Amino acid sequence: GAGVSQSPRYKVAKRGQDVALRCDPISGHVSLFWYQQALGQGPEFLTYFQNEAQLDKSGLPSDRFFAERPEGSVSTLKIQRTQQEDSAVYLCASSSLGGRSNQPQHFGDGTRLSIL
Amino acid sequence: DQQVKQNSPSLSVQEGRISILNCDYTNSMFDYFLWYKKYPAEGPTFLISISSIKDKNEDGRFTVFLNKSAKHLSLHIVPSQPGDSAVYFCAASDDSNAGNMLTFGGGTRLMVKP
Numbered sequence: 001g002a003g004v005s006q007s008p009r010y011k012v013a014k015r016g017q018d019v020a021l022r023c024d025p026i027s028g029h030v031s032l033f034w035y036q037q038a039l040g041q042g043p044e045f046l047t048y049f050q051n052e053a054q055l056d057k058s059g060l061p062s063d064r065f066f067a068e069r070p071e072g073s074v075s076t077l078k079i080q081r082t083q084q085e086d087s088a089v090y091l092c093a094s095s096s097l098g099g100r101s102n103q104p105q106h107f108g109d110g111t112r113l114s115i116l
Numbered sequence: 117d118q119q120v121k122q123n124s125p126s127l128s129v130q131e132g133r134i135s136i137l138n139c140d141y142t143n144s145m146f147d148y149f150l151w152y153k154k155y156p157a158e159g160p161t162f163l164i165s166i167s168s169i170k171d172k173n174e175d176g177r178f179t180v181f182l183n184k185s186a187k188h189l190s191l192h193i194v195p196s197q198p199g200d201s202a203v204y205f206c207a208a209s210d211d212s213n214a215g216n217m218l219t220f221g222g223g224t225r226l227m228v229k230p
């Protein structure tokens with residue numbers, strides 16, 4: 001399809017395991033964002049890429065969280081040594097222009113992560 | 117410290133009537149505002165946006181109003197339809213941030229009754 005694609009849709013892991021979440025943005029979109037959405041709350045910013053450069057990672061909650069976008073297209077969010085508080089929906093969004101431009105972000109359907 | 121707030125967690129409206137969803141913000145640096153609609157198990161879908169240089173933007177049944185002095189925006193849906201039932205998120209961005217990351221409110225659940 002033409003939208004943002006995220007996989008897996010659901011992920012269950014035991015506490016302490018590492019997980020990797022994938023995002024395939026809309027083709028040609030320069031900007032890519034990761035957000036975390038806890039139950040009953042709005043999404044919260046984690047990190048931002050412009051092409052392959054990670055320009056803002058101020059929202060990552062700890063050094064257990066790591067994101068990459070090596071070729072400026074697909075991105076992976078990795079969480080090491082998962083904790084129960086990491087349970088949330090992880091949303092990826094992309095937009096067509098980079099830098100200081102007002103363009104709406106388009107979201108994928110998210111990965112629901114449950115840590116047991 | 118929530119910079120974007122949606123004080124009504126839910127709203128119930130009769131089909132055909134107007135739905136008004138409200139949003140308040142505290143950061144005076146915000147200059148671009150968006151509304152997203154979210155169905156269960158799906159990602160947020162972009163609805164409509166407004167730049168801080170405007171006070172109104174209209175797209176079909178959806179109109180967004182911005183009152184900068186009050187740091188308040190609202191989304192009007194008229195006429196409301198049962199398919200509009202969803203959670204609506206208000207979001208804002210600050211042009212001084214490199215990527216225009218979005219700051220979201222907590223959402224308002226709209227229920228449109230047939």
